[in-house]
Amino acid sequence: MTHETGASGRARLAVEVSGSGAPVLMIHAGVTDRRSWSPLIDHLGSAIRSIRYDTRGFGETEYDPEDGWSPVSDAVEVLDAEAVDASIVIGCSMGGRAAIDLTLAHPDRVGALVLIAPSIGGAPAPDLAPLVADLDRRIDAADDRGDLDEVNRLQAEVWLDGPGHAGRATPGARALFLEMNRRALAAADPGDPAPIKAAWPRLAAITVPTLVLVGDLDLAHMGRNARHVAASVRDAELVELSDVAHLPHLEGHPETLQAIARFVAAHAG
Structure with missing residues (x-):
């Protein structure tokens, strides 16, 4: 296992890599950091090269305030620093939004996509219970x-x-x-990110195999987002999870870990 720091603009991204073989980039939710992926990494095992990092405002990443920074550019910098041309990309919530935007902006860098309760740029405002x-x-x-x-x-x-x-x-x-x-x-405010074209109406442009997961205890609009991705992306599979909320991987939810492991095995390499 290696723990590295990668430069992206005014940020010094905390990156952690373990295992070898097919690369899998993991982008965490907006209430966690890279440690949230530990149960999944343990389940995938050392034959997968797991790459995770702390986004700006989270974990051990250091940064100076910078308007116009890009979550997509940060993800590309991590891939470049690890000499990865294309990766399976896994994102949860805010990290799911970054994974979608990365796939739309740089389709050559994403070989397959896993989205856990994704946020989506341009999604309709939620109607909260x-x-x-x-x-x-x-x-x-x-x-x-x-x-x-x-x-x-x-x-x-x-x-x-x-x-x-x-x-x-x-x-x-x-x-x-x-x-x-x-x-x-x-954490200090990292600054306003650069605007990104709304992904909600453009999801059909995603052509890579896509696995979408959402828990039945999650917020209603997260289920709506997951179903919208599954209906819009041609090669998408939707898994609706029982007795779990927004962060099933953090909980080590067995159905979640097994579904992701099967998907990664099918598309690795």
């Missing part, structure tokens, strides 16, 4: 008070447990979530 809207208001109020511990606790219910299922996840997954997200909540 009353419980979720109340949690959202409570998070905003805690943030206004500067109570980041309360923000973190409430966001764990939304994104880890699933709204209305507080305390569902295991203690190990919860402790890691709270550590990763607390660090992100306290």
